[in-house]
Amino acid sequence: MDAGDLQFAFVETRLNLEPSSLANVVNIRVASANQSNSIASAFSRRSDNRETEAETVFDHKNLAKAASIYHRKHHETPRGFLWRLLENNTILSIRAVDIAQSGGAADATLIINFIFNTPIAPNCVALADPEDLDALLVFVLDQANCLHTFSLRPDIFRRKSSLEPAIDDLCRSYTPSGLSGKLAHRLTAVNADQVLIALHDGGLLRLDRNRGHDHPYFTESMTNAQSWNYGVRSLFSRANTVKFGKWNLDYSTVIDAQTSNLDTEQDYLFTISLDHRMRVWDPKTGTIIQAVDMLNDESDAQEAKKWTLDPTHTNLVRVLNVGGGRGVVTVYSPKGMGQFNFWKVTALEDGSVVMKPFFTDFVFEAVSPSVSDSWTMADFAIGLQENDSFDIWVLWKNNTTYRVMHHSSQVAALSATWNNWELVRSYSLPTTATRSGPCDPADPTEGWLQLLMRPGRFTRATLETALAIYERSIGTGLVQQRSKNLAESICSVVSSTAALERNTSGGMDYEQFRTATDTHWKRFYRLVTELDKQRGDALSLVYDSRCDMPWIVCADYISAIRECNGFERLYWNGTNSSLTSDDAEAMNLLGTAMDFVGSFPENFLQTCNAVLRSELYEETTKSEMDRIQYFYEKAAFWRGIAEDDCALVVEKLGQNFTNVTNEVYNNIFAHILSSKASEAPARFPLTSIGRKLMVNIVQDNVDMFWIIFFTQLILLVHMEFEWEDEEDALHQRVTIGSVYSQTIDILRRLALLKWLTQTEMNVSVHGSSERVEDDSRKPGEEIHLATNLEAYLSKDLGVSTLNHEPMGLSLTEMAASLCAPDSTVTISVPLVQMHLIKDDRPDMALELASFSDQEPFSVYVLGRTHLALRDFTTAASLLRKAAVGMSSENAEIVHMNANLLADAEASLLGHGIAKYYNHLVTLFEKHKAYSYVLEFAQLAISMIFPTTADGAQIRSEMLSRQFNASLVLSRFDAAHSALLALREANPALQKACLARLVERMSETCHSSELVSLPFPGLTAAVDDVLSAKCRSTLDVVSGPAYHQVLYAWRIRHNDYRGAASVLLDRIHKLQRGGEGDRFLAEGVTDTPITRQYLLLINALSCVDRKQAWIFSEELPASLDGRTAVVVGEPKRKVVTLADVRKQYQLELDRIAAIQSNDFGFEEGDVMEP
Structure with missing residues (x-):
């Protein structure tokens, strides 16, 4: 039956499964018997030396062959788990897929990959939720008939640190003896303590878990739908079997099974066998309680056996509890065009059940999406709403294409409303990028990149595989460089295939180049979409009854089915809808x-x-x-x-x-x-998946x-x-x-x-709500893409x-x-910009500038954006513009939490304009924009009034920062002004700044400016600073010229004797440095020392003859290297002008003797014979 002109009532939203960060992936190698589990160092094993095709690798690593979602019944957060089989069924990948969770719980973001040495058997993964333990039990049977039981606590999916101590206890392995010589066709978990394995001969192997005992881990028992004699005959006869691979499956082989307790204390097992019959079992005793034909067709048994089910059909029965020991069993039979049937099940006190079909005179022929194509029912799910509305969700497949249909009505009205199906609008990819025309400032590449790199559309593995195929097709080899990101690699390969040529008139043919480029991008996009089709192979349909949420699980993504709103119904259905x-x-x-x-x-x-x-x-x-x-x-x-x-x-x-x-x-x-x-308040925030x-x-x-x-x-x-x-x-x-x-x-x-x-x-894992507590990750894994x-x-x-x-x-x-636009969720552009600035992405914050308004806070944040981009001129202009608004008491400081502004910064906003400028000084000082530090420090000082709170402290701080900035910029006049102003604001700070100013000006050859500057009340302090520097300086030739500066300073202030003492100290240090033998170009007696003697004589000649004397502190013979540490006490003596002249004459005589080679001999000199 065809869906006809049915309307879209639901829409599918796709969700990729690639991890946002490598830090979220944990690989555990499952040990064989008598070995221990271990954390694997790599996701997949190394392939052999043969070169593997990109498509094969893509299929092997990314496309699951079986997958589903399991929702726990007894515990919360996380409740939903997605499991997938990868790499030829050798990897079982499990992750939490809850959309929302309680606010106090950490987000479960880890992906656990269990690596098996032996491939997992088909249909042999089952999950269970123990009532008395907050854990997820996973039962896995591999092809070596080894049953692995994993007990996974919720913390394992939240933090890696929980794995290390529990790694040895995660898995228990057991090889059932009942599987010897038999094929396990399906594994079903009745509950956390009982597992059933359907065998190829129609038997069921029941495994009951022994708690508290190590050996044996399970107790085995065998049951069969047929009698013992029939089981023996089936060993020697193939009349009642179906060929499946290398095995012959008995007609009674179970191909689908569902468990339910029908809201009683007893569990029931509902099975579908190859013989088209549904059986109800008591799992505890292994007995069959009821057996009926799926469609209630009780015709001749021999005639019925001529039609059997395909062993690959595995989703044929679903059980729904309705309360009070009652349930609804829905079965699907592929017989004919496909039929559904609905059974009323009632549990009796003696443990038996009564099964009756709801309708005996109506055929529920399956309604497919269209009759023009061949559709196969792949899976279905049922649910019951609070208003007792019975929901049916059906997944149809046509190769890799799938469609989902929905039906909802009261159970009693199913026959009357059977044709009232609704459609789910499938996700569809754009056919092409927006065409780039001659008037478009961007070339086609930009449009195609936006199409390909849109978040959530294609996985990185899909794009990389398509790029490898494209490179191989054009014969360029692997030119992708690791230093390039993916977008750059794609551009370098695809765009390189188009050449800019000349047209017939000799000019550059840009239109031809644009067209050629667009053609090559279309070819590459076609490759990407073909790979994406493989990712969309639907594997299962899961319905979460608690959240009324259907999920489609595909090979490499999952899709959430959500209800359309009124606008979407109008848009998708158009004139077909009942309006x-x-x-x-x-x-x-x-x-x-x-x-x-x-x-x-x-x-x-x-x-x-x-x-x-x-x-x-x-x-x-x-x-x-x-x-x-x-x-x-x-x-x-x-x-x-x-x-x-x-x-x-x-x-x-x-x-x-x-x-x-x-x-x-x-x-x-x-x-x-x-x-x-x-x-209502959103008490349950969305998870990373949500x-x-x-x-x-x-x-x-x-x-x-x-x-x-x-x-x-x-x-x-x-x-x-x-x-x-x-x-x-x-x-x-x-x-x-x-x-x-x-x-x-x-x-x-x-x-x-x-x-x-x-x-x-790239967002820091530790800085986001998607926090994964672990200290063992590599630095490169600390970020995720969002x-x-x-x-x-x-x-x-x-x-x-x-x-x-x-x-x-x-x-x-x-x-x-x-x-x-009037949403209750306010999107504050300035706050987003502040977040981006904090995360070192001011370039993105600038892109948002076009969405900002002209409110003071928005202007302030825009100024911060330009400041982070080191555009100081624009930043200063914007921050000046926001000064009045951001300094007032009603400024929007409440919007800036501690994550965006430090407490010290926030306290300066909204508390007056002086503090605002103080804040700006701090900002520009961090960016070393000292010219603007000077400007805003001066503005802050000018805005301090007698009524300004903490005015004295602000003035002192601003003067200090103004002084520091002036020194960095060598603005000594400004530094001098700030220094003098500190006298009243902070005398102690003034002395420290004075020493820095004197030292800075002396070292940068600004001594003449220093000497000319007035220092009211600080003259002696300047002299003391320079004197201390002279005493600590030994290298008076190549070091700072503190002696000359102090000499000039004392001459400037008429302290000639003080100037003379500086010259004498410099003469002594020059003599120690051997400068007396270095002749200058002016004459044979012109040396650094003789020059200093002349200055010394002139200085002492400027005072009265009786005052023409100074103290001389001669340096001792032992000095501690070139440092200023003197060993021993210096000797002081009086040196007069006459003594200086005598010493000068002796120095001249010594120089003359050297020039004439007139050297005398002293006692002790060694003479040659």
């Missing part, structure tokens, strides 16, 4: 706009988008009508519109667009502005809403100027100014969300309850609410 008159008018306007704009040439669309950008991001003082006029004139799309297109608009909307009214627009805006998102899922939903909504409102904007502008008489103009009947403004507001919000959901950055919406807004997203919450509908409403 009210108001919705029909709204749908007519929406469809007309999309058809009208869809006929535009590409270059006119690009022009419209360019004009729209100015409307979205630029401030304007124009009226609404002037803005519409401006858009019409600048976009000029009327030049590319055909008369037929205009006539079609008139045909749909009426002459003079009479069908367009304020009520129609109000209805359209109501769908997006009146969000139905729950206003956040990624929400990002994907928002991306889909933004794409849909953007098309709708962009086309509405163009159509509105067109209709406003499409009239002949003034009274027929649209603005006479419709408030187009308000409609235009609301449309622009919606598009601005969508543009912001588009940026947040499509820009990714969109900006995940990183900065996810804390505002959550659900109010986890029990019986329609999670799919909640996600839909949450995403729709996020897209509304």
